Amino acid sequence: MSRWRGYILLFLTPVIAATLAAAPHSWTVPTAQKKLANGLTIVVSEDHTSPTFGICISYGIGYRLEPQGRSGFAHLFEHFMFQGTPDAPKGIFNSVIDEGGGSFNGATRADFTEYVDSAPISALDPVLWLEADRMKTLDFSIVNLDNQRNVVKEEARSTMLNQPYALFYAVDLPQKAFDTYPNGHSIIGDFKDLDAASIADVKAFYESYYSPNNAVLAIAGDVRPEEVFAKAERYFGAIPAVKNPEKPDVTEPPQTAERTFTQEDHLARSPALAIGYRMPTRKSREAITGAVVAELLYRGKASILYQELVQDKKQAVSVTGGVNWPLGNQFEYNGPTLLAAFIVYPNEVKEAGILVSYDAVIKRLGADGPTASELEIAITKIRSDWYGQLEIPVERAEVLSLATLFDGTPDMVNEIPDDVAGVTSADVKAFVTKYLAKTNRTIINRVPASKAPSVPGADGKEGR
Amino acid sequence: MRTRRITWSRLAAGAALLWAFGFPLYAQKAPKLPDDLPAYGPLKPYVSPKVTASTLANGMTVWLVPRPGYPKVTFALAVHGGLASDPQDLAGLSELLASSVTQGTKTRTSKLIAEQIGSAGGDLTSRADEDDIVVSVQVPSWKIQDGLSLLADISQNAAFPEDQVALIKRNSAEELRGNESRSIFLARRALAKLVYGTNPYSVIAPTEEAIAKMNPELLAQAYRSRFRPGQALFVAVGDFDAAQMMPAITRAFARWQEPPQNAAPPIAAPQAPTHHEIFVVERPGSVQTTMLLGGIGPTERDPQYVPFEVSDTILGGMSSARLGSNIRENKGYSYGAGSVLQTYAGTALLYSGASVRNAVTGAAFNEFLYELNRMATTTARPDELERAQRHIVGSQALQLQSQVELTNQFCDLWSKGLPTDALEQQGAEILKVTLDDVTKISREYFPAYKQTIVMVGDKKAIADQVAAFGLQIEPAP
Numbered sequence: 040m041s042r043w044r045g046y047i048l049l050f051l052t053p054v055i056a057a058t059l060a061a062a063p064h065s066w067t068v069p070t071a072q073k074k075l076a077n078g079l080t081i082v083v084s085e086d087h088t089s090p091t092f093g094i095c096i097s098y099g100i101g102y103r104l105e106p107q108g109r110s111g112f113a114h115l116f117e118h119f120m121f122q123g124t125p126d127a128p129k130g131i132f133n134s135v136i137d138e139g140g141g142s143f144n145g146a147t148r149a150d151f152t153e154y155v156d157s158a159p160i161s162a163l164d165p166v167l168w169l170e171a172d173r174m175k176t177l178d179f180s181i182v183n184l185d186n187q188r189n190v191v192k193e194e195a196r197s198t199m200l201n202q203p204y205a206l207f208y209a210v211d212l213p214q215k216a217f218d219t220y221p222n223g224h225s226i227i228g229d230f231k232d233l234d235a236a237s238i239a240d241v242k243a244f245y246e247s248y249y250s251p252n253n254a255v256l257a258i259a260g261d262v263r264p265e266e267v268f269a270k271a272e273r274y275f276g277a278i279p280a281v282k283n284p285e286k287p288d289v290t291e292p293p294q295t296a297e298r299t300f301t302q303e304d305h306l307a308r309s310p311a312l313a314i315g316y317r318m319p320t321r322k323s324r325e326a327i328t329g330a331v332v333a334e335l336l337y338r339g340k341a342s343i344l345y346q347e348l349v350q351d352k353k354q355a356v357s358v359t360g361g362v363n364w365p366l367g368n369q370f371e372y373n374g375p376t377l378l379a380a381f382i383v384y385p386n387e388v389k390e391a392g393i394l395v396s397y398d399a400v401i402k403r404l405g406a407d408g409p410t411a412s413e414l415e416i417a418i419t420k421i422r423s424d425w426y427g428q429l430e431i432p433v434e435r436a437e438v439l440s441l442a443t444l445f446d447g448t449p450d451m452v453n454e455i456p457d458d459v460a461g462v463t464s465a466d467v468k469a470f471v472t473k474y475l476a477k478t479n480r481t482i483i484n485r486v487p488a489s490k491a492p493s494v495p496g497a498d499g500k501e502g503r
Numbered sequence: 504m505r506t507r508r509i510t511w512s513r514l515a516a517g518a519a520l521l522w523a524f525g526f527p528l529y530a531q532k533a534p535k536l537p538d539d540l541p542a543y544g545p546l547k548p549y550v551s552p553k554v555t556a557s558t559l560a561n562g563m564t565v566w567l568v569p570r571p572g573y574p575k576v577t578f579a580l581a582v583h584g585g586l587a588s589d590p591q592d593l594a595g596l597s598e599l600l601a602s603s604v605t606q607g608t609k610t611r612t613s614k615l616i617a618e619q620i621g622s623a624g625g626d627l628t629s630r631a632d633e634d635d636i637v638v639s640v641q642v643p644s645w646k647i648q649d650g651l652s653l654l655a656d657i658s659q660n661a662a663f664p665e666d667q668v669a670l671i672k673r674n675s676a677e678e679l680r681g682n683e684s685r686s687i688f689l690a691r692r693a694l695a696k697l698v699y700g701t702n703p704y705s706v707i708a709p710t711e712e713a714i715a716k717m718n719p720e721l722l723a724q725a726y727r728s729r730f731r732p733g734q735a736l737f738v739a740v741g742d743f744d745a746a747q748m749m750p751a752i753t754r755a756f757a758r759w760q761e762p763p764q765n766a767a768p769p770i771a772a773p774q775a776p777t778h779h780e781i782f783v784v785e786r787p788g789s790v791q792t793t794m795l796l797g798g799i800g801p802t803e804r805d806p807q808y809v810p811f812e813v814s815d816t817i818l819g820g821m822s823s824a825r826l827g828s829n830i831r832e833n834k835g836y837s838y839g840a841g842s843v844l845q846t847y848a849g850t851a852l853l854y855s856g857a858s859v860r861n862a863v864t865g866a867a868f869n870e871f872l873y874e875l876n877r878m879a880t881t882t883a884r885p886d887e888l889e890r891a892q893r894h895i896v897g898s899q900a901l902q903l904q905s906q907v908e909l910t911n912q913f914c915d916l917w918s919k920g921l922p923t924d925a926l927e928q929q930g931a932e933i934l935k936v937t938l939d940d941v942t943k944i945s946r947e948y949f950p951a952y953k954q955t956i957v958m959v960g961d962k963k964a965i966a967d968q969v970a971a972f973g974l975q976i977e978p979a980p
Contacts, residue, residue, distance in 0.1 A: 064645050066574045088572045089904045090547060126537050130823070135536070137823040138890040139543055140897010159897045161544035168540055186835050193838035197858050201791050203684040305788060308680040341621035346614060350670065356677045385677065416621035423575075423624030423643055430573045431904050 065456060068429050070439060070449045071264035075272060078252025078280045082439045082449045083267045084259040086432065090160050092260030093433025095440040096170055097153040100248035102228075103221045103289060103374055111228015112236055114147040115191050116244055120154065120173055121145065122183035127172050129183065135165050147226060148366055150373035151444055157433040160261045164270065171274035174254070177245060179238050188233050195227045203306040207485050208313035208381040209365050215298055216315045216481035221289045222375045226366065250281035257440035257449070260432035289374045291317070298481040303488040309356060310384055310486040312393070315377035316479050318362055321370070321445070326362075328470040329378055330369040331462045333361045334417040335409055336400070337380050341416050343409075347400050348382065354393045356383045368428075369421075370455060371441050377481075378474070390484045398477075405471035408464035422456040548930035549899050554913070554923040555745055561759055562733035565752055566913055566923060568740040570906065576647050576741035577906050579639035580658050581914040584729040587633045587703035587847070588767045592716070595709020597631035599668075599675055599717050600725050604638060605629050606667035608660040613667050616653065623649040633704055634770075634848040635918045636729065641907060644742040648751070655755035658735070661726055663719040675714050682708065686793040686858065686959040689784045693957045693979035694795050694854060697782060702773035704850055732759045734766050736917040740910045770849045775799050776955055781969055782979035784959040792864040792960035796871055797854025798953055803846050803919050809932045810940035811851075811948065815844050816891035817883050817941065818874065818949065819855050821898075823890065825874050830857055836867040848919045853948070861961060865968030868958075871951070872972075878949040882942045895933050899926070 071083045102113040123129030136143050141158025156166050199205045210225045217223040256275070258267050294317055304311075319325040336344050337360035348355035360380030362369035367376075384393050409417070429435045429452065442451040555567045589596040605627055606613040620627045625642035638657055642650035682688040692707055699705035737756070739748055775798065800815075801807040812820075819826035819842030830840035840857035855875065859867040903909050903926070916925050957979060958965050966976055 064643075086572065088570070089900060090550075091900050091904055127540070130828075131536065131540075134823045134890065135540070137821050138886075138893050140546070140893045140895075140900065142822075142898065142901065157901050159547070159900050161546055162897070163544070164541035165543060172537075186832070189835035190831065190838060193835075193858075193860065196790055196860065197838045201686065201789065201858070203681065306684045308684055309677055339617070339621065340613075341617040346617075349674075350614070353670065353673070356674055383677070383681075385673070412618060412622065416618060419624040420621055426574065426643070430575075430906065 066426055067453050068435065070452065072443070072449060073268045073271075075251065075276055077276065077278055078250075079271070079275050079278070080255045080443055081268055081271045082255065082257040082443050083262060083264040084257070084435055084439060085263055086259060086435075087261050089432070090261050091158065091432055092160055092163055092258055092262055093155065093157045093431065093436045094166060094170065094256070094258045095153055095155045095433065095436040096174075096254055096256050097151045097437075097440040097444045098249055099150075099253045099283070099444055100152055100244075101148050101150040102224070102226050103149040104287065107220050108232060109228075109236060109240060110224045110232045111191070111226070112232070112240065112244065113152060114226055114228070115187060115233055115236060116241060117145045117147045117152050118187040118191055119177065119183065119241055122180070122187065123178040124172050124176055125178060127169060128178065132169050132173070135169060136162070139165060141166065148371070149376070151441060153437065153440065155433050155437060163262065167270055167274045170256070171278065174249065174251060174275065174278050179242050181238050184236070184238060184241060188236070191227070191233060192230060195230075199227065201306070203308070204304060204311055204381075204485060205306075206365075207302060207304075207483060208315075208379055211302065211483055212313045212315045212379055212481060213377060215300055215483060216294070216317065216377055217375060218292055219289065221287070222291055246281065247284050250283065251275060251278050252280040253283050255440045255443045257436040257443065259435040259439065291375050294479055297477045300481075300483045302483055302485045304485050305488045307485065307487050309386060310390070310484065312382045312384070312390065313379065313483045313485070314360075314382070314397075315379045315481045316474055318376050318378050319474065321372055322451075324466070325470055325474070327458050328462050328466040329362050329474065330421060331414070331417050331459060332404075332467055332470055332475070333364070333369060333378055334421050335404070335413060335467070337361060339420065341420075343400055343404065343413065344380075344382075344397065348393065348396060352396050354384060354388045354396055356385060358382050370451065371445075373445050386487070394482075401471060401475050405468055405475065408468040411464075414462075414464055414467070418459055418462065421459045425455050425459075546893055546896060546934075548896055548934060549903065549927055551924060551927040552740075552909070556923055557749070559732065559753060559756060561756070562761060563756055563759065564736045564917065565749070566736065566738045566917070567745045567748060568738065568909070568913065569743055569745050570740060570909075571742050573906060574644045574742050575641055575906060576644050576650065576739060576743050577639060577641040577910040578650055578654050579637055579738045579910045579914050580654055581635050581637045581736045581738070581917060582729050582731070583635055583734040583918070584767050585631050585634045585636055586706050587770045587849070588729075589703075589706065592713065593721065594706045594713045595675075596713065596717065596721070596725055597636055598709055599671055599714070600722055600729070601629040601631040601636045601638070602671045602675065603663055603668055603722055604636070604661045604726060604730075605657055606671065607662045607664040608656045609662050610660065611653075611656060613664070619649060619653060625650055627653070632847075635914070637911075637914050639907070639910060647743060647748075651751055651755050658730055658756070659759045661723075661730070663722045663726070665719055668717065668719045668722060672714055672717055675709055676711060679709060679711060679714065686786055686789060686791065689786065690793045690795045690856070690957050690959045693782060693784050693959070694797050694955060695852070696980050697778055697955045697957065698776055698797060698799060698852060699773050699850075700776060703770050704773055704847060727762050728764055728767070731761050731766065732756065733761045736914060738910055738913045740913065741906050773799060773850050775953075778955045779952070780975040780977045781956045781958055781965075782977050783962055783965055784957065784979045785962050786959050787961060789861070789960040791858045791860055792958050792965055793856065793858045794864070794868060794871065794956070794958045795854045795856035796875065796951070796954040796956050797852060797856075798948065798955060800844070800851040800853045800948055802849060802851055803921060807944060808851070809929065810936050810944045811853075812844065812895065813888065813891050813933060813936045814878065814883075814941045814945045814949070815842055815853055816895055817887050818842055818878050820844065821891065821894045825877070826855055826857075826871070829874060830859075830867055830870050834863075834866070834870065836860070836863045836870070840867075846919070861964040864958070864960070864965055865971065868969060868972070875949050875951040875954065878945040879951075880946075882938055883945075885938060888936070888938055888941060892933055892936065896930050899930055
């Protein structure tokens with residue numbers, strides 16, 4: 040490796056850079072916050088770069104808290120939110136946003152369900168009206184429920200069951216790594232649980248959780264805060280608050296031993312590993328360090344494992360991963376989560392061989408910590424990515440909405456870059472030693488079906 | 504228009520199925536609006552950021568697009584010659600060239616490039632599509648010089664180190680195997696082969712044999728003939744000062760010289776095919792059938808293009824379009840059904856499709872035939888036209904919120920020989936399209952009998968259910 044060339048470049052750079060404008064090295068996103076009398080929190084970020092806006096309404100309910108026997112329900116319910124209301128029957132919501140030139144979506148995650156809309160600014164009033172309308176009540180029709188049951192099952196077939204690897208690092212890994220139902224079950228759920236869901240379930244869920252005092256409305260884009268606060272009062276102000284159910288304790292019993300599993304895959308052509316470690320509590324200094332460790336190990340071509348396993352040893356084809364990954368980012372969760380990795384490797388490489396190399400990297404990182412340059416790259420990348428997700432109005436609205444849902448304020452949006460910059464090599468060593476221990480990890484080895492030996496464990500139900 | 508165009512790299516990223524057909528929800532008819540729903544504000548066509556175009560002494564085209572605010576800058580270097588310009592026995596050469604060009608120069612190893620881009624907080628990407636190769640770098644605006652130096656070095660001094668080429672070959676082979684396990688890839692590949700026949704646009708990905716033949720010398724040869732200033736565009740979009748940027752670019756690229764050999768000739772226009780069979784790609788054990796029905800449309804330089812895009816949007820290009828409302832929302836056959844319009848310099852490919860569970864393969868196919876023929880034989884409603892127009896203009900504004908997307912769009916304009924203000928012009932033209940225009944163009948392009956049909960799935964499930972349509976079933980090429 041010719042590291043010296045980098046230094047030559049450093050010497051040359053300032054001479055040339057002197058002719059280019061010096062820009063500020065950080066960036067602050069404007070935020071303004073207000074709470075309506077009914078408990079609905081409004082957050083606004085003004086930005087006139089594009090004649091557009093993005094909106095995110097997040098509700099403090101996700102699949103972690105859906106009842107046993109109703110796995111997949113929070114997600115099914117998210118679909119139901121698009122099925123119309125008494126005032127705006129099915130189809131109105133979609134055609135108004137479509138016709139306004141906008142787009143919309145919903146997402147269900149462990150600790151929240153969010154509804155996002157993006158549109159030209161000319162559609163601001165109709166979009167706010169539609170969001171308020173479905174916070175008041177829904178069209179609780181069994182036809183809609185049955186139809187969305189099918190759509191959700193097709194979604195599962197399209198995105199998981201009919202895809203190689205079937206998202207096993209997102210769906211199966213938490214089930215193996217956690218012991219309790221809230222943290223271990225999958226977002227899609229069992230088809231039989233979906234079939235069991237009734238209109239009464241839908242209504243009770245809506246009435247318990249979909250209230251203004253359990254929601255945060257964030258808007259970013261071509262708007263002014265006072266204008267948005269006034270419109271929010273007009274459209275949402277009359278919706279009554281509701282007493283939401285107490286949040287249950289979702290703490291996990293501690294993990295004491297490594298867990299390993301093998302699964303077969305009928306569509307994948309190459310084997311793959313999913314590796315998960317249980318993470319510390321969100322926003323703790325350890326959790327911030329965890330985000331840096333994930334960046335160091337798993338993310339991008341400069342990452343240590345990419346360089347070691349893909350580039351140098353040629354034992355892997357790809358390495359990806361992260362905290363609360365892939366169904367969320369490293370700062371947006373509010374309960375037990377994993378630092379997860381997904382590593383695809385060639386058929387001719389043995390699982391044991393790749394794990395020896397993997398373990399050596401972890402051991403080295405725990406003992407020596409990252410090099411100054413590795414740490415700088417990881418921190419710079421997280422900060423740059425953090426700014427990156429604040430570019431598009433709807434994505435900025437999402438960040439603001441979720442931060443405020445978890446913390447009561449959107450301040451995290453401007454704090455994360457500094458928090459991350461404060462992580463030291465000693466923090467990394469301590470984190471790796473404590474959390475990347477074998478006793479804190481779960482591994483699934485997923486192999487192409489035709490090559491898998493017919494032995495116990497090959498169905499993924501038993502350990503090796 | 505470019506806003507609905509997708510590049511192969513996106514499909515390969517695995518998001519294809521969701522992107523292509525994953526529309527969230529649908530409505531069948533224009534329902535009566537609630538009385539107290541507020542009206543839209545006036546619809547404004549997109550206002551493009553101003554482009555300052557110039558040409559360096561060596562022939563390189565430079566487009567500068569300052570856009571203050573978001574503290575990053577995106578640079579892209581586009582060169583003519585992509586998958587459609589690859590030699591027949593080296594299909595997909597461009598993809599390997601795009602992957603390897605960023606993996607080392609005469610003075611930077613692959614690892615050093617990764618470290619430099621990392622310590623600049625930047626992203627370095629490269630891609631090949633049918634007509635071009637594009638290398639781009641995004642950096643925070645306080646790291647402009649790092650990004651510029653790196654891109655200039657890659658454009659002029661790529662070294663194709665033996666070990667990196669070997670790694671890319673292996674990864675390409677793995678990626679191909681991965682893609683071949685995805686039904687949407689198999690469907691797209693078969694459709695392109697059938698629609699384009701012997702025309703070079705028929706190739707959308709490398710073949711296993713071609714990957715095996717690649718070596719550093721072949722890649723370096725292709726690099727020398729394609730990476731040339733006279734066939735290159737350099738674009739900068741973002742938070743910078745144009746007056747300071749231009750001298751920096753001139754300095755970074757001043758030594759780049761046009762090579763002696765001739766540039767590749769343009770691709771000949773493809774002929775529309777006539778296929779009346781159902782071509783099946785066997786995927787044993789598949790729980791779904793992926794069906795595509797597609798054909799050739801007008802290029803973006805053709806006056807027919809704008810009405811064509813509007814018509815396609817009515818058929819399947821938005822979530823409340825006909826295909827989605829019928830096949831997903833009313834019948835529940837699919838997670839999403841829609842149409843995709845891919846435009847290239849010399850052609851456009853339009854296809855409708857969905858992935859449906861095996862049991863409704865025949866029923867869903869019937870609905871596709873019905874919706875295509877309905878477009879071709881009846882007139883759309885005025886509200887469908889207006890919704891499509893608002894949708895296209897609005898989604899363009901949304902897409903161009905992103906600096907990287909805006910940069911991609913400028914590369915694309917250049918690739919297709921469109922003017923720098925085309926983003927703005929096309930938006931205005933969309934609003935002029937009439938119902939007559941839609942009817943006329945749909946009659947020409949949408950009849951079901953003109954479509955080439957591909958189905959990927961379990962052949963037994965397909966054969967039984969499509970027998971009633973009287974179409975011959977053939978294995979796909």
